[in-house]
Amino acid sequence: MLTFADKKPFHQCDGVSRRTFLQIGGLAMGGLSLPQLLKAEAASGGQSSHKAVIMIYLTGGPPHQDMVDLKPHAPADIRGEFHPISTSLPGVQISELMPRLAKRMDKLATIRTVVGSDGRHSSFQCVTGRHFSNQPQGGWPGFESIVSKLRGSAHHAVPAGINLFMKMAHGPYNHPGSGFLGAGHQAFQPEGKALANMKLNEVTVDRLDERRDLLAGFDQFRRTIDRQRESTVLDPLTDQALNVLTSSRLADALDLEQEDPAIRSSYGADDTKVLPYSHLGYQAIMSKFLLARRLVQAGARCVTATFADFDWHGGNFSNGRRAIPLLDQGLSALIDDLYRHGLENDVTVIAWGEFGRTPKINKSAGRDHWNRNTFALLAGGGMPVGQVIGATNRYAEEPIDRPVHFQEIFATLYRNLGIDIGSTTITDLSGRPRYLVDAGYQPLPELA
Numbered sequence: 001m002l003t004f005a006d007k008k009p010f011h012q013c014d015g016v017s018r019r020t021f022l023q024i025g026g027l028a029m030g031g032l033s034l035p036q037l038l039k040a041e042a043a044s045g046g047q048s049s050h051k052a053v054i055m056i057y058l059t060g061g062p063p064h065q066d067m068v069d070l071k072p073h074a075p076a077d078i079r080g081e082f083h084p085i086s087t088s089l090p091g092v093q094i095s096e097l098m099p100r101l102a103k104r105m106d107k108l109a110t111i112r113t114v115v116g117s118d119g120r121h122s123s124f125q126c127v128t129g130r131h132f133s134n135q136p137q138g139g140w141p142g143f144e145s146i147v148s149k150l151r152g153s154a155h156h157a158v159p160a161g162i163n164l165f166m167k168m169a170h171g172p173y174n175h176p177g178s179g180f181l182g183a184g185h186q187a188f189q190p191e192g193k194a195l196a197n198m199k200l201n202e203v204t205v206d207r208l209d210e211r212r213d214l215l216a217g218f219d220q221f222r223r224t225i226d227r228q229r230e231s232t233v234l235d236p237l238t239d240q241a242l243n244v245l246t247s248s249r250l251a252d253a254l255d256l257e258q259e260d261p262a263i264r265s266s267y268g269a270d271d272t273k274v275l276p277y278s279h280l281g282y283q284a285i286m287s288k289f290l291l292a293r294r295l296v297q298a299g300a301r302c303v304t305a306t307f308a309d310f311d312w313h314g315g316n317f318s319n320g321r322r323a324i325p326l327l328d329q330g331l332s333a334l335i336d337d338l339y340r341h342g343l344e345n346d347v348t349v350i351a352w353g354e355f356g357r358t359p360k361i362n363k364s365a366g367r368d369h370w371n372r373n374t375f376a377l378l379a380g381g382g383m384p385v386g387q388v389i390g391a392t393n394r395y396a397e398e399p400i401d402r403p404v405h406f407q408e409i410f411a412t413l414y415r416n417l418g419i420d421i422g423s424t425t426i427t428d429l430s431g432r433p434r435y436l437v438d439a440g441y442q443p444l445p446e447l448a
Contacts, residue, residue, distance in 0.1 A: 060311030113390025119371030129410035138180030155299030157247030282309030314364035348381030
């Protein structure tokens with residue numbers, strides 16, 4: 001990895017130092033061996049199509065009754081304080097706190113009846129699609145790692161899977177990792193202790209704007225590499241890794257200063273104090289929606305990110321008034337960007353959490369854990385959007401029509417990536433081939 005030495009502190013709008021955005025190439029491997037990732041790409045046959053998934057994990061379990069499945073005729077201790085509003089789909093209503101998404105419901109597939117939650121406060125099920133019990137040795141791998149293994153990199157300078165999770169105080173909220181696929185397919189995280197730190201000598205941020213000096217520094221570095229190539233026999237994958245190390249493609253994608261200011265503004269400003277306990281890592285980093293779009297444009301196949309927190313055992317409505325409108329803005333801007341850049345057929349966006357919330361409001365004006373029903377919002381992917389799938393009973397307790405399992409949604413995501421779940425397997429540490437979803441689960445026909 002190449003890192004410019006940054007002598008002066010400078011922070012982007014999301015609080016990440018400028019230094020993070022000036023790390024190039026090898027950073028993408030999260031401190032791992034670059035040839036390992038490239039071997040995965042070679043093994044996959046170097047797929048030329050570039051389908052991608054952006055997954056937004058709504059940490060803590062979002063309240064479906066206050067967002068996409070309001071029950072205005074239920075008793076007050078169930079319906080809550082928010083009112084439904086009409087949307088661009090006739091007869092379909094969502095929360096008054098989501099007016100932007102209401103205008104874009106024709107570009108969304110809303111699943112109101114997601115079932116199969118393990119009921120645990122963890123990112124595991126949203127990121128892997130699997131249950132916690134009966135895991136193979138090493139554990140189930142995250143979605144990004146599976147995509148990395150099966151598809152490799154779409155561009156040699158950008159990793160297949162990227163992890164934009166915040167560091168959260170509740171450990172299980174954090175990313176579950178690559179499981180039995182190992183470090184070679186760990187999703188890249190643009191910051192963290194595991195990053196290698198090779199510096200391009202004598203080039204600092206103070207000199208970054210001095211283009212001739214910067215170019216001279218790169219030229220000297222490449223000449224050194226060329227001399228090493230002449231004197232050392234390098235295998236093709238290591239040679240390709242050197243090209244990754246000296247590419248600016250990933251750094252450019254991470255640098256939001258290169259984005260159109262008007263587009264950047266449409267996503268909203270990062271709110272690091274959105275909730276009373278945001279200092280524990282539960283923040284509304286709006287720029288990560290934009291980063292996700294830029295990264296898939298650059299060549300990432302799967303980007304996962306976290307947003308705020310929805311574990312509101314108390315203050316459900318006061319917290320909702322802070323966090324839900326920000327989600328509404330960020331997700332709406334991302335959907336607009338899919339269409340603006342012609343990505344609506346290639347990039348699938350999904351936003352969801354690990355479970356829903358209790359229909360009955362508790363004494364602290366909160367809703368508690370509820371694993372019998374939750375929801376998901378999907379967009380893009382060439383899917384027939386503009387529909388609502390499933391219906392719950394009068395108190396939003398459970399489905400009365402079309403329950404949709406977590407694994408059916410994962411099967412749909414794999415299909416959108418061009419991966420056949422019926423024939424594709426990944427091999428665990430015991431040498432056993434593992435299918436991507438459990439037997440009996442298929443992609444949603446409604447979204448075909």
